[in-house]
Amino acid sequence: MSTHTIRRAKPTDIPELVTIGLEAATAAHWPESEYERIFETGSVPRVALVADSGGQVAGFIVARCIEKEWELENVVVRQEFRRRGLGRLLIQHLLQLARADCAARIFLEVRESNESARKLYSQLGFRETGHRSGYYSHPVEDAVTYEIVIRM
């Protein structure tokens, strides 16, 4: 099995990020312009990491950092790389960065039926904080909200 490294996303990754996001039905489907904003000065600060497998992007994670409140906006692993621990590794790296940046908490929303992601979040210490009725469209579905407290 090839080795994976977690690194910061670069503007040249954008085409792969768009493709990987669109391939996953339950991921946030951002257009190229939204990924471009990650690298623009003056935009909302974001952290974007990719799991690099021999030069190929196997997965990525994006979080928005509004002062001490971070929001995990998207985490996706390419189908052929799933169940190898990459989703866990990406979130663990994000948690490390949040701790180093003295973030207070990370929150997120996920489709209620997305059991794999919900299991992963719970495993890593996120706790369920509520439901948002009909939050998602195409198809309409409730969101479950989670958070992990980094520091009180």
Ligand SMILES: CC(C)(COP(=O)(O)OP(=O)(O)OC[C@H]1O[C@@H](n2cnc3c(N)ncnc32)[C@H](O)[C@@H]1OP(=O)(O)O)[C@@H](O)C(=O)NCCC(=O)NCCS
């Ligand atoms: C959610 C997602 C990122 C997980 O990535 P992954 O690399 O496959 O996850 P990991 O291999 O790190 O799995 C970690 C844990 O998550 C849970 N998990 C992951 N996939 C699972 C599945 N298909 N069924 C059940 N549990 C699953 C398990 O608890 C797993 O631990 P284990 O392998 O020790 O049992 C991936 O399934 C994905 O890209 N899904 C589509 C996009 C998405 O829905 N993103 C989240 C919402 S924005």
